[in-house]
Amino acid sequence: MFYDLLFLNKVCPGNHSTxxxxxxxxxxxxxxxxxxxxxxxxxxxxxxLLDLGGFDEGYRFGWFDQVDICHAASExxxxxxxxxxxxxxxxxxxPLLDRVLSEHYCDFYADQQRYVVRRFGTxxxxxxxxxxxxxxxxxLGFSTFLPRALRRRLLTSYRSYVxxxxxxxxxxxxxxxxxxxxxxx
Numbered sequence: 001m002f003y004d005l006l007f008l009n010k011v012c013p014g015n016h017s018t019x020x021x022x023x024x025x026x027x028x029x030x031x032x033x034x035x036x037x038x039x040x041x042x043x044x045x046x047x048x049l050l051d052l053g054g055f056d057e058g059y060r061f062g063w064f065d066q067v068d069i070c071h072a073a074s075e076x077x078x079x080x081x082x083x084x085x086x087x088x089x090x091x092x093x094x095p096l097l098d099r100v101l102s103e104h105y106c107d108f109y110a111d112q113q114r115y116v117v118r119r120f121g122t123x124x125x126x127x128x129x130x131x132x133x134x135x136x137x138x139x140l141g142f143s144t145f146l147p148r149a150l151r152r153r154l155l156t157s158y159r160s161y162v163x164x165x166x167x168x169x170x171x172x173x174x175x176x177x178x179x180x181x182x183x184x185x
Contacts, residue, residue: 001112001128005135010158026082034082036070041088044069048078056118060107064115071119105173106180129181136178143167143174 003009009018019025049055052072059065070080109132117125142151151164 001116002131005131007135007138007158010160013158028082029084031081031083031085033079035074035080036067037080037082041086042066042080044073048073052076052078059111059114061104061111063108064111068115068118105170106177109177110180133178133181136174136181139167139174140171140178143171 003015003018003021008015009022012018013024049069052069054069055065056068057065059068073080113125113128113132116128142154146154148164151167155162155164155167
């Protein structure tokens with residue numbers, strides 16, 4: 001989370017932490033155990049899900065509830081597997097990440113903080129909020145103060161999946177998330 005919030009994963013993409021966390025060396029043709037199954041079709045036996053207490057419905061939308069249940073499963077000695085032969089089809093064309101960012105930006109970070117509190121405690125949550133605030137300041141600075149040509153060049157060099165226009169459209173969400181980080185989520 002630290003690397004993502006402060007864009008260290010973009011500025012230093014080859015660093016060991018980012019490579020491990022983002023699974024850059026992951027062979028997507030190989031079935032293997034994974035830490036969590038995020039933004040995928042997650043199949044869990046009902047009995048196992050009930051034994052784990054089910055999904056936490058306090059999360060605002062399906063993202064950290066998946067991470068949280070996978071964390072609980074790991075603590076219980078269960079594992080999840082990535083299966084490349086499994087097929088999941090969706091009728092929506094727009095990637096989930098684009099919908100999350102445009103519609104639920106503040107909610108995503110509120111859920112991320114909820115996860116941090118739940119799994120790492122209140123001290124870690126205070127540190128998280130400080131890093132979140134710094135990350136939003138970086139995003140606002142990037143989107144506001146850098147010349148457009150430089151922003152576009154950086155987005156290309158960082159292999160960003162978003163355009164400069166999209167980043168410009170996110171300024172209100174960046175400001176709202178900064179206020180939430182500073183004054184409480």
